Amino acid sequence: MDLLLKGMAKEEPLLVVAVVDTETVEKARAFHDTYPTASAAFGRVITGAILIASTLKEGQRVMVQVMGDGPIGEIVAEADWLCRVRGYIKRPHIHLELEDGKLDVGRAIGKGILNVIKDLGLRESYHGSVPLQTGEIGDDLAYYFFVSEQTPAAVSVGVYVDIDNSVKASGGFMIHALPGVKDETIKYIEERLKSIRPVTSMILEGLGPKEIMEEAIGLPVEILEKKDVYYYCPCNKERVLDAIAALGEREIRDLASKGEKIDVQCWFCNRKYLVSKRELLSLL
Numbered sequence: 323m324d325l326l327l328k329g330m331a332k333e334e335p336l337l338v339v340a341v342v343d344t345e346t347v348e349k350a351r352a353f354h355d356t357y358p359t360a361s362a363a364f365g366r367v368i369t370g371a372i373l374i375a376s377t378l379k380e381g382q383r384v385m386v387q388v389m390g391d392g393p394i395g396e397i398v399a400e401a402d403w404l405c406r407v408r409g410y411i412k413r414p415h416i417h418l419e420l421e422d423g424k425l426d427v428g429r430a431i432g433k434g435i436l437n438v439i440k441d442l443g444l445r446e447s448y449h450g451s452v453p454l455q456t457g458e459i460g461d462d463l464a465y466y467f468f469v470s471e472q473t474p475a476a477v478s479v480g481v482y483v484d485i486d487n488s489v490k491a492s493g494g495f496m497i498h499a500l501p502g503v504k505d506e507t508i509k510y511i512e513e514r515l516k517s518i519r520p521v522t523s524m525i526l527e528g529l530g531p532k533e534i535m536e537e538a539i540g541l542p543v544e545i546l547e548k549k550d551v552y553y554y555c556p557c558n559k560e561r562v563l564d565a566i567a568a569l570g571e572r573e574i575r576d577l578a579s580k581g582e583k584i585d586v587q588c589w590f591c592n593r594k595y596l597v598s599k600r601e602l603l604s605l606l
């Protein structure tokens with residue numbers, strides 16, 4: 323089972339969260355049949371959504387949407403306060419490499435925007451939106467935290483795709499500087515992160531979230547919270563009908579004209595729902 327840990331540095335006001343979500347991202351890859359560069363981009367967005375979800379309160383949800391002008395088009399990941407996550411990628415069959423064989427996530431995503439929408443419960447929601455900085459996701463999320471949540475943060479997310487195209491390592495960490503942090507501590511963390519190895523090599527070596535946190539900040543961490551992370555889609559027939567109802571009358575009549583029954587597939591988990599003409603027309 324994948325695991326997320328949240329903790330505080332023992333002697334500094336630094337919040338640290340780390341997650342190893344290899345199984346979850348591999349499941350997302352299999353559901354959506356992503357090619358390696360798309361798998362890396364998708365996995366980083368999924369990990370980002372999980373990291374943000376770790377800051378939510380009971381009952382809340384977050385959706386991270388990356389819309390770029392690169393060939394992938396759009397990636398969405400939704401996670402709830404329990405760090406259960408699901409995702410959607412518009413064009414999964416994208417594979418772009420750099421000259422050194424590295425996966426070119428930045429080019430696959432391109433220029434565009436990062437949206438973060440939080441469902442805070444009681445019909446309250448929060449929407450933050452920032453232009454993509456590099457399309458590499460980690461930097462983009464750090465920029466989002468700084469601009470939209472006024473929280474200086476460092477975010478690192480990574481996915482390692484195996485030779486057989488499966489996801490062999492995925493995970494990430496984030497560090498939030500809380501009020502009262504000394505300038506020299508921020509400088510120390512910034513310097514440290516410049517020379518740190520990629521989070522995927524820590525995971526490939528077998529490090530868990532606690533060791534990743536401590537390697538990231540170079541300080542002992544006290545663990546405050548622990549969450550099991552997994553791919554979870556809460557779709558059901560009722561929600562599918564709600565989604566169709568939102569399409570509007572013309573679309574619904576159009577669908578109803580296609581036969582006595584139509585197959586509707588969930589975008590997030592590929593589960594199929596059979597919707598009858600009668601059910602469609604009852605939405606009008």
Ligand SMILES: [Zn+2]
Nearest residue numbers: 555557588591
């Ligand atoms: Zn579903």
